[in-house]
Amino acid sequence: MTLASLNPDIVVIGAGTSGLSSAKSLKDFGYSVIVIEANSDVGGRCITNNSIFDTPFDLGGSWLHSAATNPLANIAIKKNAKLHKKNWSPTWVHSNGRDLSPQETKEYSQYIEDMWKNINNIGTRKDDLSVEKLIPKSKWKDIAKNQISLMLAADPDVSSALDVFHFTNTKGDWLIESGLGTFIKNIYSDIKVFVNCPASKIDYSSSGVKVETPQGIINAKYAVLTVSTGVLAREQIKFYPALPPRKQEAINLLPIGLLNKIGLEFDPRWKGAHQGQSADYLIGENDFCSIEFGFYDSNIAVGFVGGRFAEQLEMDGPGTATSFCLDSLKAIFGNDIVKFIHKTTETAWKSNKNTHGSYSYAVPGGHGARQTLAEPLDDRLFFAGEATMSNTQATVHGAYLSGIEVAEKISKIDK
Numbered sequence: 364m365t366l367a368s369l370n371p372d373i374v375v376i377g378a379g380t381s382g383l384s385s386a387k388s389l390k391d392f393g394y395s396v397i398v399i400e401a402n403s404d405v406g407g408r409c410i411t412n413n414s415i416f417d418t419p420f421d422l423g424g425s426w427l428h429s430a431a432t433n434p435l436a437n438i439a440i441k442k443n444a445k446l447h448k449k450n451w452s453p454t455w456v457h458s459n460g461r462d463l464s465p466q467e468t469k470e471y472s473q474y475i476e477d478m479w480k481n482i483n484n485i486g487t488r489k490d491d492l493s494v495e496k497l498i499p500k501s502k503w504k505d506i507a508k509n510q511i512s513l514m515l516a517a518d519p520d521v522s523s524a525l526d527v528f529h530f531t532n533t534k535g536d537w538l539i540e541s542g543l544g545t546f547i548k549n550i551y552s553d554i555k556v557f558v559n560c561p562a563s564k565i566d567y568s569s570s571g572v573k574v575e576t577p578q579g580i581i582n583a584k585y586a587v588l589t590v591s592t593g594v595l596a597r598e599q600i601k602f603y604p605a606l607p608p609r610k611q612e613a614i615n616l617l618p619i620g621l622l623n624k625i626g627l628e629f630d631p632r633w634k635g636a637h638q639g640q641s642a643d644y645l646i647g648e649n650d651f652c653s654i655e656f657g658f659y660d661s662n663i664a665v666g667f668v669g670g671r672f673a674e675q676l677e678m679d680g681p682g683t684a685t686s687f688c689l690d691s692l693k694a695i696f697g698n699d700i701v702k703f704i705h706k707t708t709e710t711a712w713k714s715n716k717n718t719h720g721s722y723s724y725a726v727p728g729g730h731g732a733r734q735t736l737a738e739p740l741d742d743r744l745f746f747a748g749e750a751t752m753s754n755t756q757a758t759v760h761g762a763y764l765s766g767i768e769v770a771e772k773i774s775k776i777d778k
């Protein structure tokens with residue numbers, strides 16, 4: 364039986380969290396569903412690697428953010444997943460050639476907290492501003508700007524403050540010991556996915572949809588498209604008719620940002636840092652990384668680089684981000700620290716042709732584009748994925764919720 368002969372009710376394009384979640388909900392509504400995925404594996408931007416280190420390593424999403432209201436956190440509890448609930452905070456801060464004193468580190472942490480409050484005050488205004496315009500003047504401003512680049516995967520001068528304001532942030536950032544990618548994969552292990560099967564064209568010109576793939580053309584009543592705004596912006600999928608200008612504009616207002624990770628496996632004999640502790644390192648105005656120790660309470664530390672600086676490191680070639688991270692560790696803990704690091708790895712999400720980055724951000728004035736991106740076309744072509752969410756954007760739980768929402772939309776229209 365060929366893929367083209369299956370004629371499902373719905374074809375879901377992309378087997379990341381949103382695609383898998385929509386497929387499950389649609390099946391629960393009684394539809395026949397086919398899921399196609401460009402990559403050789405499922406998971407998209409939420410994927411665990413189990414072979415680099417002895418400990419699972421999430422290459423993409425790892426935290427269940429806003430655990431108090433995160434539906435995936437609830438599922439994890441019900442499934443008795445081993446959870447790590449400790450929060451990280453700056454323990455060592457090295458800014459432009461010197462270590463901050465413990466008192467300064469405390470002041471810096473407080474400043475970061477106040478800065479987020481200030482950004483969130485944008486909610487009282489109707490117009491939008493860049494996040495940068497709301498960072499209070501202070502000697503900590505440079506380092507704070509770089510912290511924001513990690514959170515948003517984009518620099519504060521290009522990011523919408525309203526988009527940050529609308530993000531629902533509740534307490535708790537939890538890690539799942541098996542890796543969040545493995546957890547998501549396990550929840551949806553019963554969903555059949557056709558891998559190595561990229562959609563190249565979607566024809567939604569008459570009743571139903573036709574999706575072209577290397578394994579044949581799939582005819583279905585509806586399509587759910589879940590690819591990143593990076594993939595959409597690069598027009599890797601052709602549309603017939605072409606996407607309307609307002610949809611195209613929404614894609615342009617929601618670029619994909621960049622956050623890369625550097626994984627470091629320490630010799631267990633190194634007891635210099637523990638779970639919950641982190642080291643921030645800044646040199647110049649923009650060269651910044653934050654290293655968080657004791658992931659999953661193991662000897663794994665994870666360095667993060669974000670925004671333009673992460674792009675620069677990735678463009679400069681494999682190993683550049685790792686070298687920067689190791690230099691940061693040497694500056695903070697002394698040169699001998701590298702003797703305790705047994706293995707390293709780094710991600711390169713910008714170069715990933717199935718995503719082109721890490722997660723979406725809105726440019727100033729772009730928050731409303733999330734709703735536009737979520738709107739179906741001709742009640743046949745539906746959109747899901749983290750970028751379509753107005754309050755849980757850029758997250759795994761946002762992707763999960765978008766999959767459920769799109770299934771509900773289809774079932775209402777189909778009545």
Ligand SMILES: Cc1cc2nc3c(=O)[nH]c(=O)nc-3n(C[C@H](O)[C@H](O)[C@H](O)COP(=O)(O)OP(=O)(O)OC[C@H]3O[C@@H](n4cnc5c(N)ncnc54)[C@H](O)[C@@H]3O)c2cc1C
Pocket residue numbers: 376377378379380381382399400401402405406407408409422423424425426427428560561562563589590591594599600622623624710712717718720721722747748749750756757758759760762
């Ligand atoms: C480094 C990093 C750290 C992160 N940290 C966190 C975190 O700690 N917590 C959190 O909540 N979120 C985090 N995120 C964000 C989170 O991982 C994403 O928001 C979420 O996984 C996106 O899911 P999605 O289903 O919207 O998109 P995706 O996972 O990108 O799924 C889309 C799928 O479509 C496939 N595809 C692309 N083109 C085609 C095509 N032509 N045909 C068929 N399939 C195609 C892709 O391969 C992909 O599998 C992080 C992301 C990264 C990269």
